[in-house]
Amino acid sequence: MATDIGPPDFRAMLPEVIKKNYGKWKYHEILRPGVLKHVSEDGDILYTIRVGSPRLLAIDTVRDICDIADKFCNGHLRFTSRHNIEFMVTDESKVEPLIQEIRNKLGFPVGGTGRCISNIVHTQGWIHCHTPATDASGVVKAIMDELYEYFVEEKLPAKLRISEACCGNMCGAIHCSDIGIVGMHTRPPSRIDDENFLTWCEIPTTLASCPTAAIRRHTTEDGKKTVRIIEERCMYCGNCYTVCAAMPIAHPEGDGVAIFVGGKVSNAKTPPKFPRLASPWIPNNPPRWPEVVSAVKNIVEVYAKHARKGERLGDWIDRVGWPTFFRLTGIPFTEKHIDDFTGALATYRTSTHLKL
């Protein structure tokens, strides 16, 4: 039994042209959406075809992907940090037949580069997670069907990164995306399992897990040690359920999604920043989440219409101001938008720089 062998050395996975030009790339161009051209110091050229995928793949589809890479790319390929597949060729005449093969055999779109919307980074949702407040794959599918043109065509002022996380744990790291969609619980854990509490959970760990000290000890009438929630203190973060299986927080009507906008991780022009709340809660409405899809589409279209060339969503909002953002998008501004958590004070305006 082998353990601790670690991952295979990436060098064994690299195509020859990359081994030869490793660290020697000079510049790149985007020839068209989804097609990159990299040129090395030695004049070698590499074409990359970026392909959107649903992230969840059957192994027979992975084998189809391998067949394409065997036929065109000498048996090499890579994936991006946003679930895209990348096929790489050195011969320009192979680019078009490769794209045709991708279209015919996989039916997956080519795009996602430059001023496109790239693939939506997302989480497991109802497919495979125990804490979600919404699904992930279904929400993503519904949004990308509607925003498909923005993946295959460069129609935006700048790149736009959308991410989806099915609860506040944010495995999808949505908290620095241009548009972040996050699953929201809005009811406290109401079905505490007193029978199994001490079998499944530790009381001190459960009490300590609560950021607002909303959980207190409780003994039932028949003497069972358990806990209760001070409901007005609960902020529905679900951290208690993560440490204690006896406190399920999911609720069919209470769960939904929130939309945050204007985050980024790149340092280009402006520092990395968190996105801010646009829509506090939209109900789960499977299978196509129409209210979520139209809310996201509205933000994308307003941004595409008003931002300057090269301006990320958050940079545009910072320039025109949040009152303008809410006016142009028609999203109502409510007391929910005013922060009351850690760091809230830094968000209250302390100037009279107002557009009146």
Add this chain to the structure above:
Amino acid sequence: MVEKGKTPMLDELERGPWPSFVREIKRAGRKKEAPNDLLKQLELSYKDKVTHWKHGGVVGVRGYGGGVIGRYSDSPEEFPNIAAFHTFRVNQPSGWFYTTKALRQICDIWERFGSGLTNFHGSTGDLILLGAPSENIQPCFDALTEEAGFDLGGSASVLRTPSACVGPARCEYACIDTLDLCNDITHTFQDYIHRPHWGYKFKIKISGCPNDCVAAIARADLPIVGTWRGALRIDQDAVREYVNNGFDIENEVVRQCPTEALEWDANLKELRLRAEECVRCMHCINMMPKALRPGVEKGATILIGGKAPLVKGARLGWVLIPFMKLEPPYTELKDLLERIWDWWDEHAMTRERVAELIERLGMAKFLKAIGIEPCPEMVWQPRTNAFIF
């Protein structure tokens, strides 16, 4: 196969131009029963608007404390083929490069032991094998390591699978060898990845330049972001070519520079840089990759404390070391990591990330403990209050 009409809501998601995950589940369901039960359970979730996965369940392989996520259906009688449906996190090769031979080996193993469903990739970076029964976990792991040469990634309170951008393999912006560094630290710290040593998780992500394509600053407890010292490089002929082709250098580059470090001399057709003003934001290089390049003295900015919101709010990484040379065997970085882990392990409460511990005990204590001198690059501005002593 799932009988026609049994999953109407999910069938709807086979329509439309974007690739459908439902089609993938159905495709896997032609060979195995588990994907069909998964589809039916998911349809029930779409109807009920809640998950039908139970909380946790400890499963694993001999000798490891992480890498497999236990998952049990809450309706095992109804969906017996996914009653136990555990997930493997398989540590990806740096930069997510694969040969088809390696991928086919993984597919063959997963056909033998699992559902045939995968994620390329999970959020932390691992290749995800989605759904195997309990009795197949050890044999599947043995096949992955012995036949395919792959190992598991991290889960629970361990060093999570490090990940890196494409780096020097295919990017001219790369200021460090992200792939070699990722591979090196992954192998160096295998013990920390497979066996929980600490009170909570620790993540390392490596981006080759300040564009930060793996979102290190937002997601890693120790973000590593490539950068350079000295002036960026300008090829004036290539700049002129951009301008001659109609590129609006004044509005798209010069006026966008956050520190006004650039000037375009329209008469001499020359782009001038006040190198001492440049903050290495990458904007001008992104706009004119044929003409502008990072400087020659390369390294990385090391930050500390990036994390998602739970529990005390999301944190972006804070600058810890403005510039560190990063060359094999990366001793300075590895020593720094051990000092950070020692202090964090000594002082942290259960489920307290390093950023939350620094907030609780103070940056000054942290810096002293790990032997790093304060410098003004660490803060946006000095303190405003007089409660100094």
